[in-house]
Amino acid sequence: MRQRILAPLGAALLTAGLLVVAGNQSAHAADTLLSQGRPALASSVENGESAAIAAVDGRTDTRWGSQWADPQWLRVDLGATATITQVVLQWETAYARAYQIQTSPDGNAWTTIKSVSNGAGGTETHAVSGSGRYVRMYGTQRGTGYGYSLFEFKVYGTSTVTPPPTDGPGYVYANPPVTGVVPSTETPPATNPPVTHREFQANCSVSRTNLNDDPIIFPNLPGASHSHTFMGNRTTNAGSTLASLQAGGTSCVTPGDKTGYWMPTLYNGDQAVQPDGPQVIYYKSGVIDYRSVRPFPPGLRYVVGSPTATQDEFRNAPGAVEGFECGNSAFNWDIPANCPAGTQLNVRYQAPSCWNGLHLDSPDHKSHMAYPVNGVCPVSHPVAVPMIEFKMAWPVSGNMAGVRFASGRGFSFHYDVYNVWEPPILAALVRHCINGGLQCNPRGFDQYKPERGAALNENYQLP
Numbered sequence: 001m002r003q004r005i006l007a008p009l010g011a012a013l014l015t016a017g018l019l020v021v022a023g024n025q026s027a028h029a030a031d032t033l034l035s036q037g038r039p040a041l042a043s044s045v046e047n048g049e050s051a052a053i054a055a056v057d058g059r060t061d062t063r064w065g066s067q068w069a070d071p072q073w074l075r076v077d078l079g080a081t082a083t084i085t086q087v088v089l090q091w092e093t094a095y096a097r098a099y100q101i102q103t104s105p106d107g108n109a110w111t112t113i114k115s116v117s118n119g120a121g122g123t124e125t126h127a128v129s130g131s132g133r134y135v136r137m138y139g140t141q142r143g144t145g146y147g148y149s150l151f152e153f154k155v156y157g158t159s160t161v162t163p164p165p166t167d168g169p170g171y172v173y174a175n176p177p178v179t180g181v182v183p184s185t186e187t188p189p190a191t192n193p194p195v196t197h198r199e200f201q202a203n204c205s206v207s208r209t210n211l212n213d214d215p216i217i218f219p220n221l222p223g224a225s226h227s228h229t230f231m232g233n234r235t236t237n238a239g240s241t242l243a244s245l246q247a248g249g250t251s252c253v254t255p256g257d258k259t260g261y262w263m264p265t266l267y268n269g270d271q272a273v274q275p276d277g278p279q280v281i282y283y284k285s286g287v288i289d290y291r292s293v294r295p296f297p298p299g300l301r302y303v304v305g306s307p308t309a310t311q312d313e314f315r316n317a318p319g320a321v322e323g324f325e326c327g328n329s330a331f332n333w334d335i336p337a338n339c340p341a342g343t344q345l346n347v348r349y350q351a352p353s354c355w356n357g358l359h360l361d362s363p364d365h366k367s368h369m370a371y372p373v374n375g376v377c378p379v380s381h382p383v384a385v386p387m388i389e390f391k392m393a394w395p396v397s398g399n400m401a402g403v404r405f406a407s408g409r410g411f412s413f414h415y416d417v418y419n420v421w422e423p424p425i426l427a428a429l430v431r432h433c434i435n436g437g438l439q440c441n442p443r444g445f446d447q448y449k450p451e452r453g454a455a456l457n458e459n460y461q462l463p
Helices: 009-025 052-056 242-246 311-315 423-436
Strands: 040-042 072-091 096-105 111-116 123-142 149-159 198-205 206-211 228-232 260-262 266-268 269-271 277-286 301-305 321-326 331-332 345-350 360-361 388-394 403-404 414-418
Touching: 040 052, 052 072, 052 149, 072 096, 072 198, 123 149, 198 228, 198 423, 228 423, 260 388, 301 360, 311 321, 360 388
Parallel strands: none
Antiparallel strands: 040 072, 072 123, 072 149, 096 111, 096 123, 198 277, 206 228, 228 260, 260 414, 266 269, 266 403, 277 388, 301 414, 321 331, 321 345, 345 388
16 A cells, blocks of 8 residues: 555545535436446556455445556446446545546447546546446546546446346345344454464365366256366265255365365366365455454355456456466466476465355355455445455466366456355354464464464364
């Protein structure tokens, strides 16, 4: 985070909030706020923080910030073609002197519906006339020496998109649901020594290979998916259920972790390449108040990433994405063309860690989960759960021209999680390692703080 002081924050937020209310009241009565909570992308983020989604989350205490260069852009996906009548930009101190408001039907071809050459910051409200699925602010001249920074980017108009349902086919309900949770905005008190990690590892080897099954996306349809590499549960197949997985064995070091983890199979030409040995699956805190993280409910399942993602969507995913690396080459948004002989191809990708408390699954296998915004869960998904981070390694190097996933290019990487932990084991690890601010191995032991003990015994069971 850059070391500078914002304009008196309390007063600035209060003034900005009043201005936004005034701007909203000036919108036509038939207009609807279309952008709030929609997917957002940006040309860059400041120091890996200040995510694009923070500009459409309806909160004036979060922001999107760009790198300190021109040009930069922020884009919101409205979900379908909409008629755009008004755009409100609520700038932080770092504002745009010159920018355009643009629309697009496909995120590629852009039409300018408003040009501004004398922006003054604060809250700017523009009456516009245009249509498109995508709307973006395209900044060409910064008003300060910093980047572009928006508390909120609000797009008003009319759209054919209906709010997503919360009931009906495709929803699997938690029993019991978790209700009445308010997302924690607290910062844990400082400790000595300071807390630097809030995590434990699940070390799991490949359990099944080259199966064209996916019990989340294609339940009871064997052979319907692209090829997957499975880890953890040894029985995962198209017909898997919570009960069948609970009865299965596991390739994880911790016997109590019967979770099904899977990802697209990696190929070198026509030859499948499998990860060698136990892979690292981190369970971390994705929120600032790591004390508020709760264990997953049994049967929670979701998909992280997308096989149809573009390179920009992969690079700008809401969770921290470190991309691909091998040797000294890192932060690649596709599989590198070459890797030094004898190295491995690695990828790291983080999952959402905020749950709506109601559904174990949803029709798109994603909407019941959400990413935190600046370290706080959104009110729509108030339950903080462990943030999974895959750290996968494949033994492939040299000329990588023929290396691909079953789903396509490197940026199509994604993975599925079907939680089947034994609840007392998972609860002990979450409480001791995540809530306790430790950096734990699969036993729940932090070698840097041995005096804190372990959550599990030498057999990875509760003591």
